[in-house]
Amino acid sequence: MTVLTPEQHGAKAHSDGGWDSTAPGYVPVQTRDARFTSVEHDDFPAVKGIENDWKLTPVARIRPLLDDALDGAPYDYTVTEGASVSWIERTDARIGAAGTPEDRGSANAWSSFDQALAITLTGEEHVDIVLTRDSLGTSPRAAHTVITAKPNSRGTVILRSSGDAHLAENVEIVVEEGAALTVVAVQEWSDASTQLSSHFAQVGRNASLKHIVVTLGGSVVRLNPSVHLSGEGAQGDLFGLYFADAGQHFEQRVYLHHQAANTVGRVNYKGALQGEGAHTVWVGDVLIGPQASGTDSYEQNRNLVLSEGTRADSIPNLEIETGDILGAGHASATGRFDDEQLFYLQARGISEAEARRLVVIGFLAEIVQKVGNAELEAHLHAAIEKELAS
Amino acid sequence: MSVLEIKDLHVSVETEQGTKQILKGVDLTIKQGEIHAVMGPNGSGKSTLAYSIAGHPKYHVESGSVLLDGAEVLDMTVDERARAGLFLAMQYPVEIPGVRMADFLRTAKTALDGEAPALRPWIKEVNEAMKALRMDKAFSERNVNEGFSGGEKKRHEILQLELLKPRFAVLDETDSGLDVDALKIVSEGVNRAHAANDLGVLLITHYTRILRYIKPDFVHVFVDGRVAEEGGPELAERLENEGYDRFLTDEVVA
Numbered sequence: 001m002t003v004l005t006p007e008q009h010g011a012k013a014h015s016d017g018g019w020d021s022t023a024p025g026y027v028p029v030q031t032r033d034a035r036f037t038s039v040e041h042d043d044f045p046a047v048k049g050i051e052n053d054w055k056l057t058p059v060a061r062i063r064p065l066l067d068d069a070l071d072g073a074p075y076d077y078t079v080t081e082g083a084s085v086s087w088i089e090r091t092d093a094r095i096g097a098a099g100t101p102e103d104r105g106s107a108n109a110w111s112s113f114d115q116a117l118a119i120t121l122t123g124e125e126h127v128d129i130v131l132t133r134d135s136l137g138t139s140p141r142a143a144h145t146v147i148t149a150k151p152n153s154r155g156t157v158i159l160r161s162s163g164d165a166h167l168a169e170n171v172e173i174v175v176e177e178g179a180a181l182t183v184v185a186v187q188e189w190s191d192a193s194t195q196l197s198s199h200f201a202q203v204g205r206n207a208s209l210k211h212i213v214v215t216l217g218g219s220v221v222r223l224n225p226s227v228h229l230s231g232e233g234a235q236g237d238l239f240g241l242y243f244a245d246a247g248q249h250f251e252q253r254v255y256l257h258h259q260a261a262n263t264v265g266r267v268n269y270k271g272a273l274q275g276e277g278a279h280t281v282w283v284g285d286v287l288i289g290p291q292a293s294g295t296d297s298y299e300q301n302r303n304l305v306l307s308e309g310t311r312a313d314s315i316p317n318l319e320i321e322t323g324d325i326l327g328a329g330h331a332s333a334t335g336r337f338d339d340e341q342l343f344y345l346q347a348r349g350i351s352e353a354e355a356r357r358l359v360v361i362g363f364l365a366e367i368v369q370k371v372g373n374a375e376l377e378a379h380l381h382a383a384i385e386k387e388l389a390s
Numbered sequence: 391m392s393v394l395e396i397k398d399l400h401v402s403v404e405t406e407q408g409t410k411q412i413l414k415g416v417d418l419t420i421k422q423g424e425i426h427a428v429m430g431p432n433g434s435g436k437s438t439l440a441y442s443i444a445g446h447p448k449y450h451v452e453s454g455s456v457l458l459d460g461a462e463v464l465d466m467t468v469d470e471r472a473r474a475g476l477f478l479a480m481q482y483p484v485e486i487p488g489v490r491m492a493d494f495l496r497t498a499k500t501a502l503d504g505e506a507p508a509l510r511p512w513i514k515e516v517n518e519a520m521k522a523l524r525m526d527k528a529f530s531e532r533n534v535n536e537g538f539s540g541g542e543k544k545r546h547e548i549l550q551l552e553l554l555k556p557r558f559a560v561l562d563e564t565d566s567g568l569d570v571d572a573l574k575i576v577s578e579g580v581n582r583a584h585a586a587n588d589l590g591v592l593l594i595t596h597y598t599r600i601l602r603y604i605k606p607d608f609v610h611v612f613v614d615g616r617v618a619e620e621g622g623p624e625l626a627e628r629l630e631n632e633g634y635d636r637f638l639t640d641e642v643v644a
């Protein structure tokens with residue numbers, strides 16, 4: 001039997017280090033959970049824009065968030081009456097409970113915030129909490145939010161962002177044993193706004209987190225959710241919806257970590273792109289750790305390209321460190337309108353414009369339907385209609 | 391009385407091997423209320439005829455004419471053809487994720503009529519039509535054709551035929567993949583639409599079995615992109631006994 005070696009295929013080691021790396025003590029970062037983390041801004045080198053983590057991001061447009069001092073003072077917000085929301089000190093034990101920054105923007109926010117906004121759910125009766133921030137202003141600022149779902153609590157936390165902002169922030173989410181939490185982050189910033197946001201979540205034993213990212217407005221919005229299914233039987237549903245117009249850059253690097261046994265993960269991000277220079281990035285990292293036997297995981301990303309001059313990057317990564325799983329898969333597709341769908345609708349008398357509208361709205365509706373808050377769903381449908389009309 | 395006339399229709403498609411002629415001069419006239427069966431072996435161009443009449447962008451009309459009461463259908467967009475009164479029941483209806491069947495039907499009805507149907511009578515009509523086709527009410531909440539079985543998709547096509555009330559319908563192998571019970575249900579739907587709206591039908595099929603339930607006035611045998619023989623229902627019986635061999639021999643020899 002002939003043993004095939006890489007050389008026989010003319011294969012080469014990756015330029016970022018591989019089996020033939022000769023540097024002494026060289027250990028490449030191979031596993032998603034082995035990345036460098038720190039809460040200190042200075043621990044991260046300056047971003048050049050060629051790093052794997054930043055090469056798809058228009059770094060020049062977010063320089064202040066990466067490098068400059070940020071205003072970390074508490075800001076104005078409105079919130080559903082009766083919700084448990086308060087400012088807490090940096091020393092509070094809840095801070096740092098869900099994660100640690102993995103990039104310079106996230107660490108800059110962490111180093112800069114004065115107080116964190118804490119949202120807490122305690123009751124077993126489902127509650128909807130809507131927190132709106134629409135007047136953050138045009139000077140670069142930092143924010144830190146801590147969302148805690150106490151054991152067996154039920155609820156939805158909707159974070160609605162609009163207006164002008166240059167915001168670097170971290171959002172920590174802790175879902176304690178048996179709790180069921182939905183977090184919806186809605187970005188409808190003004191055209192000039194920029195945002196770097198890292199969400200860190202820990203999902204406990206038999207708890208579930210539905211995490212939904214909806215990005216419709218802003219110049220550059222980069223929102224990276226990292227969800228750790230850390231308790232046995234935890235479930236993570238990570239959904240996303242984005243609609244990028246001319247010149248807009250919407251990026252989401254999603255990390256789903258199956259840490260404990262018998263966890264279920266579903267990732268589904270859907271996007272539409274329309275207009276010159278519309279750019280979206282979806283990176284989906286799924287890591288199934290050595291303890292995560294019985295894992296059931298699937299991730300997918302779909303992009304609908306509505307015009308010329310757009311770019312959609314879609315990169316699924318799947319790492320599996322145990323063989324004892326139920327299933328793991330990924331899918332990615334980026335395409336134009338399905339001509340057969342348009343033909344079918346038109347053959348029933350529906351005009352081409354109306355048929356296109358139906359197909360796009362139908363395509364994105366799958367995610368909108370996950371929100372579970374009638375008012376927000378209606379708002380999102382209307383907002384998507386508006387995007388299409390512009 | 392409405393008339394659909396197909397005159398000397400030549401149609402090609404682009405394939406990897408280049409342009410391929412499929413229809414080579416089709417002549418066919420259907421009057422309102424008539425049922426015409428177009429029968430033929432696989433690859434004879436039956437489905438191409440159906441899609442060309444409906445205006446699918448994949449098919450290029452090289453020459454010829456399709457007239458609906460004297461108006462040139464080939465100059466119309468796909469949706470204009472539907473609004474002029476043509477309907478195509480598709481062999482492979484596509485799934486449209488995120489679009490609820492109820493919304494789709496209402497949108498189509500609104501587009502065809504130029505105004506939204508009154509809600510209550512419309513819902514009643516939809517429910518009755520679904521019941522007649524043995525479709526569960528829950529279907530109207532599902533996305534168009536998504537997760538439907540082959541038989542359910544065909545019933546959905548006939549549901550639209552009954553609700554949208556075209557003047558002429560092309561049924562492209564509506565019988566394929568149906569068991570005998572489903573075939574009966576679907577055929578009854580076609581017969582209802584025929585009776586209710588004086589519908590002209592162009593029934594495209596490979597097999598004679600659907601003709602036990604839908605009685606054609608005329609039968610056209612389609613071979614190699616044109617009509618090779620025409621006759622009454624007796625021609626279908628002859629095909630049932632003899633198959634298409636008689637028509638294919640010439641071609642093989644040539």
